Amino acid sequence: MKKLLLFITYTFMRINLIYAQDSQKILFDLALELNQNYHNYKVQRIDKRRFDYKEYHLVLDEIIERSAGNLSKEKVGESFKGEPIFKVKFGKGNVKILMWSQMHGDEPTASMAVLDLLKFLSSDKSITEELKEKISLYIVPILNPDGMKRYERRNYQEIDINRDALRLQTPEGKILKKLQEEIKPDFAFNLHDQYTNYSVGYTGKPAAISLLAPPFDMERRINDVRLRAIKVCVLIKEIIERFYGKYVARYDDEYEPRAFGDNFQKWGTSTILIESGGYFNDPEKQEIRKMNFLSFVCAIYGIANKIYESKDEQEYTLIPENKRLFFDLIIKNCKIEREGKTYLIDLGISASEKYDILRKRYINHYTITDLGDLSTHFAFDTLDGNYLTLELGKIYERVLTRYSQLKKLNLKKLLQSGYTCIIYQGRFNEIEENSLLDRMISTTKLPVREPRKLLNHSANLLLRDEKGIVKYCIVNGLVVKLK
Ligand SMILES: [Zn+2]
Structure with missing residues (x-):
């Protein structure tokens, strides 16, 4: 009797298992x-x-x-x-x-x-x-x-x-x-x-x-x-x-x-x-x-x-x-100089959407949301700063209002000279969404900030080597490698 009971229990369990496996497969x-x-x-x-x-x-x-x-x-x-x-x-x-x-x-x-x-x-x-x-x-x-x-x-x-x-x-x-x-x-x-x-x-x-x-x-x-x-x-x-x-x-x-x-x-x-x-x-x-x-x-x-x-x-x-350990971009191992002293930091950069009236669409604003040792953090994109020196990018001095003016600019030369941002208030029809040019353009004047402060600063940055040559530009969060 006991054996029969055991057999029935065993068979029942087997059937259940087979059913579970079958339905799992389905x-x-x-x-x-x-x-x-x-x-x-x-x-x-x-x-x-x-x-x-x-x-x-x-x-x-x-x-x-x-x-x-x-x-x-x-x-x-x-x-x-x-x-x-x-x-x-x-x-x-x-x-x-x-x-x-x-x-x-x-x-x-x-x-x-x-x-x-x-x-x-x-x-x-x-x-x-x-x-x-x-x-x-x-x-x-x-x-x-x-x-x-x-x-x-x-x-x-x-x-x-x-x-x-x-x-x-x-x-x-x-x-x-x-x-x-x-x-x-x-x-x-x-x-x-x-x-x-x-x-x-x-x-x-x-x-x-x-x-x-x-x-x-x-x-x-x-x-x-x-x-x-x-x-x-x-x-x-x-x-x-x-x-x-x-x-x-x-x-x-x-x-x-x-x-x-x-x-x-x-x-x-x-x-x-x-x-x-x-x-x-x-x-x-x-x-x-x-x-x-x-x-x-x-x-x-x-x-x-x-x-x-x-x-x-x-x-x-x-x-x-x-x-909550994720950034859109991390730049690791950057050298930075303040008050004649040099030290090492990582930068965490995050995007936030804002409506742009001139572009008539939402665009991403990339800003520095954390800095210091970010070795415990992660990102969708990572750039190794390789002990290059970090600086803020410059804003092009002239405010442009016509596309013809914009077209004449040599973007590569601007980047090499440390310009990562252009203030432009003209038409956007001819400008490709999210292209380098689009990324370089701000339609409003960026707020003047204390140059010491990186936190919450827009991610318009330069990485220079020891000879002062710009190796990388970060243009509103976009990494551009210069030859
Ligand atoms: Zn919700």
């Missing part, structure tokens, strides 16, 4: 297919972070129209300024999933990926048929339309919606709370963007995606609800790492009693936070958008088929923490 095959054929799912019309709100909804409506009834859209309320907020629904299954994007108006990556997900779900593949029977998916794309239109984090009341889960003074927060109460989702996906200067622990890699199963109390205890979210995080991490490598970090898990993620977890919905960070050569975050898309489809499939259950929660604690 998941990876699915991910492979999504990765290879992403161009078929990507909604190309929205491909910049600052997309137009109306255009977004036009595209969304087209996807829904073509979905042959797979998708439906319903108004769930209005923003503070009266902009309608919608939820899109897919499927009629028992497992309920709620997703929302862009509750912070300047965090658009997931909103783009949500379109790709909906395009995928609108197709008549066998997998979408299967998902339709197993899950009910509710998506609120752009929860904060007022903030989105201004590309600002907060809503029109200047309240951070993600600190309003308790007081509920924002209409957007109220909508989210009401959806949680009405739908009672089993799972939720809270979709954000984070600064691009986060890294995957101390690994030297940027945190392209950071994941979190938010805590529901100060002690950060783990109950069944949070454990399910943790396991889904592990599933997502595995998918991204399979195609991209170790670009996934774990977001800070300090309890925030006013945040929605933490409260959803408390209210009984297994909640996963996905933060889109930075990645190489991805200023418009289109590669990270793809990572989001892969994560969404695989997580949904993994939830529908309970694949996440076999994931090891220890894997979650092994994900390196989000660390």
Whole structure:
């Protein structure tokens, strides 16, 4: 009898294991297919972070129209300024999933990926048929339309919606709370963007995606609800790492009693936070958008088929923490002279976007945000200063107002003479975006600063050798090597 019982238990475990392996393989095959054929799912019309709100909804409506009834859209309320907020629904299954994007108006990556997900779900593949029977998916794309239109984090009341889960003074927060109460989702996906200067622990890699199963109390205890979210995080991490490598970090898990993620977890919905960070050569975050898309489809499939259950929660604690150690550019080992003394520094340089009225577009301003020993930091680009002497670049003395004047300048000669910046207030039609000339131009006079001060100075710099010859120019963050 005992032997029979043992045999049955063993067989049962074997079947479970085989099932887990099988479904794991199906998941990876699915991910492979999504990765290879992403161009078929990507909604190309929205491909910049600052997309137009109306255009977004036009595209969304087209996807829904073509979905042959797979998708439906319903108004769930209005923003503070009266902009309608919608939820899109897919499927009629028992497992309920709620997703929302862009509750912070300047965090658009997931909103783009949500379109790709909906395009995928609108197709008549066998997998979408299967998902339709197993899950009910509710998506609120752009929860904060007022903030989105201004590309600002907060809503029109200047309240951070993600600190309003308790007081509920924002209409957007109220909508989210009401959806949680009405739908009672089993799972939720809270979709954000984070600064691009986060890294995957101390690994030297940027945190392209950071994941979190938010805590529901100060002690950060783990109950069944949070454990399910943790396991889904592990599933997502595995998918991204399979195609991209170790670009996934774990977001800070300090309890925030006013945040929605933490409260959803408390209210009984297994909640996963996905933060889109930075990645190489991805200023418009289109590669990270793809990572989001892969994560969404695989997580949904993994939830529908309970694949996440076999994931090891220890894997979650092994994900390196989000660390703020990343710059856009590091210049290492520069010599510097002050008060007749020479010493060694590294420079950390970061970009920030500002709207340029004359260019009629956003441009990056690169500034020195840290200096000293930065040997523990990382960057998208690194220049070894090789003990060359660092100096501030000079500003060309004449303010130019006509393109014909600009065209006559010999940029190479200017750089060799130590000029890294030209003040120009003319037309920009003929100037190529992000070219050396574009980088050299400032349309406003740069503030006069104490020459001693490097911190917060614009990254217009020179590196000279001992003979005084300029070897490198840094032109608004762009490294130019001179022969
Ligand atoms: Zn956010």
